[in-house]
Amino acid sequence: MVGLEDLAMLDTQIWMRSGEITAQRLHCAQSTVSRRNADTLRRLGLSMQRDEGEWQLQGDQQLLLMERAVHQLHRLRLASDSSLRLEANFWAGPQLAQPLPESWIGGCWDHVGMHRPLQLLRERVIDAWIGSYQPDLPDSTDPDLVVIDLCRAPVYLIADAQHPLSGRSGLTRLDLDPYPSLALPAGLFPKTEQTLRGLGLWSSEARMKRYKPEAWQGRTQDQVTLSYATPLALAVMPGLVRLDFDLGLISGESLVIRRDVVEERAVQVLLTTLRERIEQLAKRHADLIPISSSAAQT
Structure with missing residues (x-):
């Protein structure tokens, strides 16, 4: 119902908050982003408005969520360019996600709190989030998300x-x-x-x-x-x-992923890359304790 490019354009604007940044990333004019996103929203029977600086969709999103599930699998399994979407905060982004792993693109690195990254994950706007607030991350009862711990500190x-x-x-x-x-x-x-x-x-x-x-x-x-x-x-x-x-407070870094895609090869390659980077960082930070793959998933 919605083409790959059209949904990528809409979701990039939702993720990055900006039509201008979306146009730069997708190598097109900002007017093209505006026009095509308006057409996509019309076809889905949705509207979009700002809420505290973030784009939020209004209307019945059932069809959109179904489209996103298919498109996410396409990104994970078939995309050969940099199309997978990785978000992190201001310290994890530079130290764990740079240089960006192959096939991944980076996000805003500036979210305050967990609500927005978790929403973007649940709605499949992004594909992975490096969550840095372990005491408050979703637990094993969460039906949609899995938290894979990378380190403790x-x-x-x-x-x-x-x-x-x-x-x-x-x-x-x-x-x-x-x-x-x-x-x-x-x-x-x-x-x-x-x-x-x-x-x-x-x-x-x-x-x-x-x-x-x-x-x-x-x-x-x-x-x-x-x-x-x-x-x-x-x-x-x-x-x-x-x-x-x-x-008396222990936290650390975790990779947060939707449960239904955690076994995809692209996700596992990302995990391997992040664990390797954690191992290197642990050599410089004595209190940073890497977590083995056998003990990482919650």
């Missing part, structure tokens, strides 16, 4: 190198109490949030809809605000250091 308490607590040993909660600590809007990471609030942290909300360095780790440049990072996240945050306080 502690979450550090971090701050500007000139913070008054930098370099001090044996910090306690009383030492932390005078200082604000970064938080995201309530409910984005409920288990992580509960742990940090239990320590008196997660107190100063960063109201960013997209990841921006100045709105997150940039806030620590005041030399009083505290933040959090895994070893891989800290590696892309220059000027920040680990403080000597155990948050």
Whole structure:
């Protein structure tokens, strides 16, 4: 009902949020994107509108979801060019997805929270997501998605190198109490949030809809605000250091995939590539623990 190019054009705009970026990626004019997407939506009986900066479809999407299932299998099994869609966050994208694995294209690398990447996965707009928030990722009861853990790592308490607590040993909660600590809007990471609030942290909300360095780790440049990072996240945050306080929080990187395509060869090749990169990164980060394939899937 909908051609491969037509659905790729629509879904790329939904994924990348921009008709201009879609036109650049698909090597056509922006007016072509607008015209063809309007025609595709008309044929499917749908409309599209912005919701907090993200494109959301309105109407009965049953036919569209069926089309996407077929097109996803085509991408995974038959496509020879770079057509598979991989999303990640601001630290996993550069360190695990660059250079992009063969046949894969990269995404925005700037989502805040898990809701949108998980929605894009469930609706088959994207094919894979490197999820970096293990305590809050879907569990084994999820009917649509499978989480394949790649590594484990502690979450550090971090701050500007000139913070008054930098370099001090044996910090306690009383030492932390005078200082604000970064938080995201309530409910984005409920288990992580509960742990940090239990320590008196997660107190100063960063109201960013997209990841921006100045709105997150940039806030620590005041030399009083505290933040959090895994070893891989800290590696892309220059000027920040680990403080000597155990948050008791373990996270890591996982590949999140739809259950019905996890055995596809393209997915398994991606997994192999990511595991190899984790092994290399673990040589530089002592607290980064790779997870073997036999223990990885939940």
